Amino acid sequence: MMPARVLLLVSLFLIVACSEQRDTGQTGNTLTLDQILGRDLSPEQVTRNFDPEQVARGQALFRKNCAACHGQNAEGTPDWRKPLENGRYPPPPLDGTAHAWHHSTEELKNFILNGGPPGEGRMPGWAGILADQEVDDILVWIKSLWPDEVYQGWYTRIENRPK
Template sequence: MKKCLLPTLTITGFILMSGCTDSISTANKLLQQIQQGQTEIVERNFDPAQITRGRAIFRENCAVCHGPNAEATPNWRKPLENGRYPPPPLDGTAHAWHHSTEELKRFILKGGPPGEGRMPGWEGKLTEQEIEDILVWIKSLWPDEVYDAWYKRIEHRQ
């Protein structure tokens, strides 16, 4: 039973932290699979050098808004005076994992997400390789269960 405790707490945490109905449904299905021992966690095979580069690039360009460890700013769920929300965490505790790699790249390049963000576009400021490095570092922060759900349900739509 102890084996299921951490995944259960992780899944429960991102259910509570998420505002998206689809993610709650996905999280509930994943939680049921974990409790029944029916899911194998996807193994990550990230290049350690890419993670190191991504962390450095993130800290130089993104940390001022998202925090040095992608943890966000305090009260990131509370709207600002203009009605918009502060930058969310990217460490797996918010909804970044609801987006495919291509969507995340587009948000970085063009700014966004549309209708939500004040995030500036980084096109012409960061190279495609730098953006890929940042995204690998961010994904390396996600708990295994979050990465697994993202990989299966978003990135590869199983």
């Protein structure tokens, strides 16, 4: 019974977290990350130390495996916020303008390997097709696209949150 409750709570958290979305510029309103998160950002600036070779590998792997759905530059599908006729949502942007940054690296890797998120989209699982290192490379490239403000908020509030 306890694992079911934990799963329910995690699912509810993900639904709520994914409902907060950054404006893509369609309305001309750009929200700051602290407005989106509803709390103050850490005054400490997070430095990205991505390996340029890993970023390049990730970009090539993304374009080979992911771009058909998410776009060459991870810009997503037009009207990605509107459900399709089947009720599912089209592929969102992964460039920091949607909600990918609401998830930890571990959660993003799980979505890539196992598909998902469950019930929301049609993303297939890539386990057995992409190696763990390839998924890691893709995620580094995706995170390299995120604006500094988004990366800062993601790192301080999602990735590096106290456990």
